[in-house]
Every structure is written in C-alpha cells, then in structure tokens.
Amino acid sequence: xxxxxxxxxxxxxxxxxxxxxxxxxxxxxxxxxxxxxxxxxxxxxxxxxxxxxxxxxxxxxxxxxxxxxxxxxxxxxxxxxxxxxxxxxxxxxxxxxxxxxxxxxxxxxxxxxxxxxxxxxxxxxxxxxxxxxxxxxxxxxxxxxxxxxxxxxxxxxxxxxxxxxxxxxxxxxxxxxxxxxxxxxxxxxxxxxxxxxxxxxxxxxxxxxxxxxxxxxxxxxxxxxxxxxxxxxxxxxxxxxxxxxxxxxxxxxxxxxxxxxxxxxxxxxxxxxxxxxxxxxxxxxxxxxxxxxxxxxxxxxxxxxxxxxxxxxxxxxxxxxxxxxxxxxxxxxxxxxxxxxxxxxxxxxxxxxxxxxxxxxxxxxxxxxxxxxxxxxxxxxxxxxxxxx
Numbered sequence: 001x002x003x004x005x006x007x008x009x010x011x012x013x014x015x016x017x018x019x020x021x022x023x024x025x026x027x028x029x030x031x032x033x034x035x036x037x038x039x040x041x042x043x044x045x046x047x048x049x050x051x052x053x054x055x056x057x058x059x060x061x062x063x064x065x066x067x068x069x070x071x072x073x074x075x076x077x078x079x080x081x082x083x084x085x086x087x088x089x090x091x092x093x094x095x096x097x098x099x100x101x102x103x104x105x106x107x108x109x110x111x112x113x114x115x116x117x118x119x120x121x122x123x124x125x126x127x128x129x130x131x132x133x134x135x136x137x138x139x140x141x142x143x144x145x146x147x148x149x150x151x152x153x154x155x156x157x158x159x160x161x162x163x164x165x166x167x168x169x170x171x172x173x174x175x176x177x178x179x180x181x182x183x184x185x186x187x188x189x190x191x192x193x194x195x196x197x198x199x200x201x202x203x204x205x206x207x208x209x210x211x212x213x214x215x216x217x218x219x220x221x222x223x224x225x226x227x228x229x230x231x232x233x234x235x236x237x238x239x240x241x242x243x244x245x246x247x248x249x250x251x252x253x254x255x256x257x258x259x260x261x262x263x264x265x266x267x268x269x270x271x272x273x274x275x276x277x278x279x280x281x282x283x284x285x286x287x288x289x290x291x292x293x294x295x296x297x298x299x300x301x302x303x304x305x306x307x308x309x310x311x312x313x314x315x316x317x318x319x320x321x322x323x324x325x326x327x328x329x330x331x332x333x334x335x336x337x338x339x340x341x342x343x344x345x346x347x348x349x350x351x352x353x354x355x356x357x358x359x360x361x362x363x364x365x366x367x368x369x370x371x372x373x374x375x376x377x378x379x380x381x382x383x384x385x386x387x388x389x
Contacts, residue, residue: 006055006056006057006153006154006157007054007055007056007057008056008057008059008153009056009057009058009059009062009065010059010062010065011062011064011065012064012065012066012068012069015058015065015066015067015069015070016069018049018054018056018058018069019069019070019072019073020069021051021054022049022051022054022073022079023072023073023076023079025051025052025079026079026080027079027080027081027082027105027164027167028049028050028051028073028079028080028081028082029048029049029050029082029083029160029161029163029164029167030047030048030049030050030074030081030082030083030089030101030160031047031048031083031084031089031156031159031160031163032044032045032046032047032048032088032089032092033045033046033048033141033143033156034046034088034092034143035142035143035144036237037237038236038237039235039236039237040231040232040234040235040236040237040238041095041232041235042088042091042092042095043144044060044061044092044096045059045060045061045143045144046058046059046060046143046148046156047060047067047070048156048157048159048160049073049160050157050160050161050163050164052164055157055160055161056157057153057156057157058070059148061144061146067096071093071096071097071099074093074097074099074101074102075097075099075101075102077102077103080103080104080105081101081102081103081104081105082104082105082107082163082164082167083104083105083106083107083163084106084107084108084122084125084159084163084166085106085108085119085122086104086106086108086190087190087195087196090104090190090196091196094193094196094197099193100190100191100192100193100196102191103187103191104187104190104191105167105171105183105187106186106187106190107122107125107163107166107167107170108120108122108125109183109186109187109190109332110170110171110174110183111125111170112328112329112331112332113174113179113182113183113186113328113329113332114170114173114174114177114179114327114328115326115327115328115329116128116329117329118329118330118331118332119331122134122159123136125166126162126166129165129166129169129170130162130165130166130169132162132165134158134159134162135155135158137151137155138151138152138155138156141155179356181355181356182355182356185355185356186332198228200224200225200226200228200229200232201221201225203224203225203227203228204217204220204221204223204224204225204247206244207220207224207244207247207248209248210248211248212298214292214295214296214297214298215288215290215295216248216251216252217295217296217298218287218290218295218296219250219251219254219284219287219288220247220248220251221287221296222283222284222286222287223242223247223250223251223280223283223284223287224247225283226279226280226283227241227242227247230276230279230280234276241276242266242267243266246264246265246266246267249264249265250264250267250280250284251284254284254288255281255284256281256284256285256288257281258272258273258277258278258281259272261277261280261281305344306344307340307341307343307344308343311343311369312339312340312343314368314375315339315342315343315365315368315369316336316339317375317382318361318364318365318368318375318382319333319334319339319361319365320382321375321381321382322360322361322364323361324381324382325381326360328360333352333357333360333361334351334352334357334361338350338351338352339352342362342365342369343369346365346366346369346370350362352365353366364384371387372386372387373385373386373387374387
C-alpha cells in the first residue's frame with residue numbers, strides 16, 4: 001500500500017461511496033484524531049480508514065458531512081474493525097452512533113497476548129513487525145484547526161496504513177500459537193458499552209480519601225457525582241470545575257452559601273454565585289440532610305481482612321514465571337488487586353480463575369496457596385516443584 005494515494009473525504013457522498021467499497025473487505029483499519037483539552041467529551045476531528053487498496057482520511061468537521069455511512073460500516077458484522085489502543089476511539093463512536101463497533105480487534109491487546117510487553121506503543125509495534133517508522137512530527141497537532149496541511153493528512157493516514165501489516169502479522173502469529181481464543185476473550189470486554197460509560201455515582205472511587213467519617217464520605221460522593229454530571233452538562237473537563245484535591249476540601253467545609261464556598265482554595269466568587277455553584281451547593285445540602293442510616297458504610301481498617309504480603313509476593317513470582325514461560329504480558333494475565341483477592345480468598349470469583357488465565361496461571365496459583373507445589377530456581381528461571389502429600 002506504499003504507493004496508495006490518500007483520499008481526503010469532505011462530503012457525505014464521497015464517504016458513502018468509500019464505506020460501500022470498504023464493506024466488502026475482510027477487515028478495515030481504523031483510527032481517529034480528536035481534541036479533548038477543552039471539552040469533557042472528545043471532539044472528533046478526523047477518521048482514518050484503511051482498506052486493501054485504499055486509504056482515506058475523513059474530515060469529521062467538514063460542513064454538512066453526515067457520518068451515518070461510517071456508523072453502518074462500523075456495525076457491519078462481517079468486517080473486522082482493527083484499531084490500536086482503541087478505547088478512546090470506541091468511546092467516540094459509542095457517543096456518536098450509540099453502538100460499539102463490532103467486531104473489533106485491538107492490536108495493542110493482541111500484542112500483549114503475543115508477548116510484546118505491557119501496553120506496547122504503536123510506533124514500537126510498527127518497527128518490530130514491519131520495519132517501518134512512524135513520523136511523530138504532527139503528533140501534537142491541533143486537529144480541529146482548518147485547513148489541515150498535506151503533511152498532517154499524510155501523517156494521519158500512515159497510522160492505518162501500517163496497521164494493516166501489523167494486524168496481519170499478529171493475527172497469523174496468534175493463530176499459529178493457538179491464542180486467538182485468548183484474544184477473543186479480551187475483545188469481549190472491549191465490546192461492552194459499559195466499558196466506556198462513566199457512572200457519576202462511582203466517580204468518587206478514583207479519589208484517595210484519608211477519612212472514615214461516614215458523613216464526610218457522603219459529601220465527597222455527592223460532590224464528585226455533581227462534578228461528573230456538571231462537566232457532562234457544560235461539556236468541559238471535570239478538572240475545570242473542581243480539581244481532585246479540591247473535592248475533599250469542599251466536603252470538609254460543607255458550605256451552605258456562595259460566600260462560604262469561596263473559602264475553598266481556587267473557588268472564585270463568580271463560580272460560587274453562578275449556575276454551577278448553585279447546583280453544587282444544592283448537592284452538598286442534600287448530602288448534609290441524609291439520615292444517618294443512609295450514609296455510606298465504612299469498614300474500619302482493623303476489621304478489613306488483609307492478605308499475607310509474603311503470599312502475595314510469592315504469587316507474583318509465579319505470575320511472572322508463567323508470563324515469561326508463555327511469552328505473554330504479565331499485566332494481561334492478572335493485576336495486583338486480583339492477586340491480592342486470590343491470596344485472601346481462593347473461593348471467591350476472580351478473573352484469574354477463568355478461561356485461559358486459569359489454564360496458564362490460576363490453577364498453579366491455587367496449588368501454590370494449598371501447599372501442593374513450591375517454587376525453586378533452575379539456572380536463571382523459576383521452576384515448579386511438586387510436593388508430596
């Protein structure tokens with residue numbers, strides 16, 4: 001495809017014709033360029049599409065263009081949509097078309113299954129599998145500015161051009177190794193709309209709290225949920241309303257007037273007296289008015305069971321050994337929280353104990369916990385030692 005000329009699509013008619021041609025492909029490579037610095041929701045600027053014999057850059061901001069033909073292509077069940085690190089791309093399409101593209105193949109996830117390490121970068125993958133080089137000159141372009149230069153368009157097109165070869169080589173490698181089933185399990189997560197939708201009522205969970213006061217936690221929950229909904233309403237980054245570190249401070253102040261709200265660092269009188277400030281004070285008042293029985297339950301640290309740090313460390317050694325032996329990224333097999341949960345209770349539901357993860361690591365992890373095996377070394381590698389009854 002090195003000699004393929006890039007098409008720059010600015011009309012619905014041209015996009016419809018392109019999508020009609022691509023609908024006959026076995027797979028189509030997809031990428032986007034968007035801006036998010038000034039908005040809560042990503043502002044789609046370009047969509048890049050790559051087929052067997054053509055590459056196109058679609059101007060999503062061209063006057064009068066209707067992207068419905070693109071939505072139909074992304075929903076076509078017999079055309080695989082190939083992305084690299086697709087979560088933000090899919091979030092855009094879910095917002096736009098109210099559906100997740102299907103079926104999807106993410107080369108970053110597939111590369112982790114194929115042993116290229118954790119969250120391998122696209123440029124590294126291109127160099128490893130194709131010998132090509134990604135020009136990073138326009139990586140930080142303002143993709144919303146018009147007109148775009150020819151160099152910007154060619155840069156955007158290069159992503160989906162190289163992606164075809166990356167996909168073909170990864171697919172062949174994983175098929176030969178019998179790991180396509182593993183990849184399918186990971187793609188199932190990406191196919192779930194819930195993977196991309198934010199629940200405002202759970203927004204507080206990303207904050208690091210240093211209190212067990214139930215009333216205080218209720219206030220933090222209310223303020224964090226308000227921030228998420230308000231950011232969505234006015235379409236600005238959540239941090240433009242309140243930064244993470246401001247939320248516990250506002251909760252501690254528990255203001256009931258605009259003047260009291262301005263005592264929090266970084267909160268201006270204009271904000272406090274405006275529509276956003278008024279709605280924030282209403283959310284705080286509602287949290288302050290909660291009955292004690294309705295306040296969030298808080299487990300005291302001394303009542304929370306803790307896994308043995310030594311056992312967790314041993315399980316991580318086993319995990320790294322299994323990942324090394326099978327040439328797969330350890331992070332894809334199990335995360336730290338999942339390891340700790342297994343060490344604490346091996347009977348509880350856990351992704352480690354499902355599908356290919358159980359086969360590769362979970363079964364031996366259970367045997368290690370039960371004292372049926374031990375770990376030793378052989379040369380510079382870890383080996384499993386069977387223990388007698």
